[in-house]
Amino acid sequence: MSKAKKGDVVKVHYKGKLNSGEQFDSSEGREPLEFTVGAGQMIAGFDAAIPGMVVGEKKTIVIAPENAYGNKNxxxxxxxxxxxxxxxxxxxxxxxxxxxxxxxxxxxxxxxxxxxxxxxxxANHELAGKELVFDIELVEISE
Known part of the structure; x- marks a missing residue:
């Protein structure tokens, strides 16, 4: 089974939550999110979680503010x-x-x-300064 790597175009389903459990975003009921791994299209912590995953794999990651929307300025x-x-x-x-x-x-x-x-x-991003929790499921890899 091939593993996702930098440069691959992937599709993922995800659910984004705060530490409180409050959900701020989700792909539920929509098409999976498509992006190129390592191309800077996603927040750094989300992007870094994808390499090594295989189709069908699910994981939960916690992203510090520095690897998400930054600290409050x-x-x-x-x-x-x-x-x-x-x-x-x-x-x-x-x-x-x-x-x-x-x-x-x-x-x-x-x-x-x-x-x-x-x-x-x-004018800070509304998620700046917050630790984010994502449930991710890799649904497709294409090179």
Whole structure:
């Protein structure tokens, strides 16, 4: 039976959870996820778990933040003036918004706090700083 290796195109079913058991993503009910092993298409810890697996094999892996979405970057937490927000927009902690950078590219942010003059926005990936647990099943290997 052939084992997955760097450069192979693989298909996997997966379930992603936090340590609390809360599920944040899954391929359940969808086509399996397809990617090239070692091509940098996946977070590092997920990619590193695939070489050596055989079709039909299942495993559970735990990925540290450094090998997932990184640690929280305090510089990505910004104070945004309320005067720049439409007055009819009601902001609440946990709301997801989109800002644009100088080049016009969207930057997803989460409202973490609403103060009198400013809104605190977090532009870190929502899984940054978190240890991730994945249940993986390798369903196909093609070279």
């Amino acid at each position: 305090e510089e990505a937490i910004i104070e945004f003036p309320k005067s720049s927000i439409p007055p009819d927009m009601k902001l609440e902690p946990g709301m997801k918004l989109q800002l644009r950078n100088e080049a016009g590219h969207p930057i997803p942010v989460i409202v973490t706090e609403v103060k009198d003059e400013v809104v605190i926005l977090d």
